[in-house]
Amino acid sequence: MTKILALSEANAIAFHGMALIAKSELAISATDIADITNSSRHHTSKVMQRLVKAGLIGSTRGPSGGFFLKKDASEIKIIDILEALEGKVEINDCPVDNAICPFGSCLMGGICYEIGTTLITYMREHTLQDMVNNISNEDVLLKK
Amino acid sequence: MKILALSEAHILAIHGLAIIAASKERATVAKISESTNSSANHLFKVFDILVKAKILYSVKGPAGGYFLKKPANEIYLIEIYEAISGKIDLDNLCHDKNAKGIGLGDLQDLCEKLSLKFVNFLQSTKLSDIKDRADII
Numbered sequence A: 001m002t003k004i005l006a007l008s009e010a011n012a013i014a015f016h017g018m019a020l021i022a023k024s025e026l027a028i029s030a031t032d033i034a035d036i037t038n039s040s041r042h043h044t045s046k047v048m049q050r051l052v053k054a055g056l057i058g059s060t061r062g063p064s065g066g067f068f069l070k071k072d073a074s075e076i077k078i079i080d081i082l083e084a085l086e087g088k089v090e091i092n093d094c095p096v097d098n099a100i101c102p103f104g105s106c107l108m109g110g111i112c113y114e115i116g117t118t119l120i121t122y123m124r125e126h127t128l129q130d131m132v133n134n135i136s137n138e139d140v141l142l143k144k
Numbered sequence B: 001m002k003i004l005a006l007s008e009a010h011i012l013a014i015h016g017l018a019i020i021a022a023s024k025e026r027a028t029v030a031k032i033s034e035s036t037n038s039s040a041n042h043l044f045k046v047f048d049i050l051v052k053a054k055i056l057y058s059v060k061g062p063a064g065g066y067f068l069k070k071p072a073n074e075i076y077l078i079e080i081y082e083a084i085s086g087k088i089d090l091d092n093l094c095h096d097k098n099a100k101g102i103g104l105g106d107l108q109d110l111c112e113k114l115s116l117k118f119v120n121f122l123q124s125t126k127l128s129d130i131k132d133r134a135d136i137i
Helices: A009-023 A029-035 A041-054 A078-086 A111-125 A130-132 B010-024 B027-035 B039-051 B077-085 B107-124 B127-134
Strands: A058-059 A065-068 B055-059 B065-068
Touching: A009 A078, A009 A130, A009 B010, A029 A041, A029 A065, A041 A058, A041 A065, A041 A078, A058 B065, A078 A111, A078 A130, A111 B107, A130 B077, A130 B107, B010 B027, B010 B039, B010 B065, B010 B077, B010 B127, B027 B039, B027 B065, B039 B055, B039 B065, B039 B077, B077 B127
Parallel strands: none
Antiparallel strands: A058 A065, B055 B065
8 A cells, every 4th residue: 555655664663762762751672662663673773773873862771771862852853853864854846856847837736845845844843842742642651 | 855755657657648648749758758858668667557557558650659548637646646556545644553552643643634635636636637737749
């Protein structure tokens, strides 16, 4: 089945993983995140390492180790999480990034640009804190 | 980064069909690939898919080429999109493999809303609605 937005499984793991780290009272491991998000442990570990490399989270080793936020959730924009995985996000007029359009105006009538801009603007204006305020199932979170 | 999951194949299909619909003369793959600056090989592959999906038919020989199987005002963009990448899963428009139901609130709602907006555009736009902008051959 086809998806409409080009957000990958890695993006989804990163968003969910960051939200879980921000919301949990105990350090949460890649295995915990993989179990909660029903993703592969290997894939989850790779995604979390990218977030560590980007300086959004840190990790501690040991039995009670896990990931922690490197700054307050209200200081992490949602776009920071996406860009940690995808690099700098820019929305072009052309949905396939063609430098030169053979037509006078886009055949798609600009809807691709409009959708891209709406989503990226939201991500630039909202933080991880906004995201965790809306987690709908708190039962899965690790509590003291 | 692309936000919409639109591949080059989707764009070639939509552009190619719009050019065929708009063209007053026979639009060959060579002409379309030249005017859209795209690979003829890729265009052939995409058109083969559209033939299998009964959106196009092909005629061989010197006067041959690709032709629309039905009028442009009976072909919706959704049909073209789904011919290339398969049926859109309307019940699961955004990535959320999450088995334990941790929705991401407003972000997830926005993703679903934007996905639905694009699906509505594809469902309501006919090839005839965009062909006037594709009269380039």
